[in-house]
Amino acid sequence: MKNENSARYKRQMIMPEIGPEGQERLKKAIVFLGGLGGLGSIIANYLAAAGVGNLRIADMDRVEESNLNRQILHWTDDIGTFKSYSAEEKLRRLNPECRIEAFVEEIKDDTIVDLVGNASVIVDGLDNLQSRKVLNRTSLRMGIPYVFGGVEGFNGMVTTFIPGKTPCLECLFPFPASSEKKELGIIGPVAGFVASLQALETIKIIVGLPGVLARRLLHIQGADMKFREMVMEKNADCGVCGPGGKKTSNGGN
Amino acid sequence: MQITVNGIKQEVPEKASIFELIDYCNEREVHLVVEHNGKFVYPNQYETIVVKEGDTLEFIHPDFGG
Numbered sequence: 099m100k101n102e103n104s105a106r107y108k109r110q111m112i113m114p115e116i117g118p119e120g121q122e123r124l125k126k127a128i129v130f131l132g133g134l135g136g137l138g139s140i141i142a143n144y145l146a147a148a149g150v151g152n153l154r155i156a157d158m159d160r161v162e163e164s165n166l167n168r169q170i171l172h173w174t175d176d177i178g179t180f181k182s183y184s185a186e187e188k189l190r191r192l193n194p195e196c197r198i199e200a201f202v203e204e205i206k207d208d209t210i211v212d213l214v215g216n217a218s219v220i221v222d223g224l225d226n227l228q229s230r231k232v233l234n235r236t237s238l239r240m241g242i243p244y245v246f247g248g249v250e251g252f253n254g255m256v257t258t259f260i261p262g263k264t265p266c267l268e269c270l271f272p273f274p275a276s277s278e279k280k281e282l283g284i285i286g287p288v289a290g291f292v293a294s295l296q297a298l299e300t301i302k303i304i305v306g307l308p309g310v311l312a313r314r315l316l317h318i319q320g321a322d323m324k325f326r327e328m329v330m331e332k333n334a335d336c337g338v339c340g341p342g343g344k345k346t347s348n349g350g351n
Numbered sequence: 352m353q354i355t356v357n358g359i360k361q362e363v364p365e366k367a368s369i370f371e372l373i374d375y376c377n378e379r380e381v382h383l384v385v386e387h388n389g390k391f392v393y394p395n396q397y398e399t400i401v402v403k404e405g406d407t408l409e410f411i412h413p414d415f416g417g
Binding site: 115133136174223224226230242247248250253255265269272274282284289315317325327328329331333335336 | 382384386389391395407414415416
């Protein structure tokens with residue numbers, strides 16, 4: 099099956115793992131991305147560039163100058179603009195074939211269903227645990243994968259949660275999230291490597307490739323380049339995804 | 352007994368549980384990530400898993416920024 103824009107995707111379509119069939123799956127995919135900051139900018143950029151056909155992107159914040167050291171979709175002239183619209187503009191210019199639906203919305207239990215829509219993957223570009231728990235519960239209710247990522251300083255973590263096959267976010271972090279908002283240190287390349295891994299995980303899920311980070315938590319220390327992979331077994335006692343768990347619970351929040 | 356904690360060999364009490372070692376090592380992070388011999392340890396397992404001579408433990412502070 100010939101993709102009508104083979105030139106744009108030629109370099110990935112010649113990879114036997116992708117090919118025209120994989121490219122067609124990317125074109126038909128609907129991905130929800132929560133957060134368009136350091137992680138989200140890079141994730142969105144790579145997914146649009148790779149030919150993901152439909153991106154639903156949500157962020158409630160405006161661009162600030164302190165974002166510009168790492169949030170590659172937002173530039174100096176965008177200061178004061180909603181991140182969703184700034185991102186939408188750049189992504190449309192990058193790849194006009196990618197259908198972008200941009201939302202200026204907070205990720206909450208009462209908004210998330212409409213935001214996620216018919217997406218088949220949820221990707222995490224958020225900056226706090228509380229909102230991540232909303233994504234986690236939505237992933238479990240809808241039965242779709244949730245690609246988690248987080249960064250601070252020189253460090254980052256990545257894994258993919260697959261309902262029914264892996265632990266969930268709240269297996270790892272069952273305690274209530276603090277509502278305190280702290281300004282965390284972060285340098286661009288750290289967001290870069292975590293977000294790139296998340297984008298790659300998302301592409302692999304869509305195309306149907308093996309080797310996804312299921313049941314493995316990757317922790318990266320950028321200061322000394324230590325990469326740690328932790329095996330995560332299923333957690334039968336999870337209050338959210340376990341047999342007695344409530345997927346609609348608020349996880350303590 | 353001797354185990355390795357965060358890459359450093361140290362003496363810890365015999366038959367200590369993960370829960371006891373978290374306190375012993377003064378780890379106060381609520382959302383602490385604990386790795387025991389390469390496996391993630393869930394908070395609900397802290398009191399039941401007991402370390403042995405030669406085990407490795409890593410206490411990692413999670414990264415929730417984005």
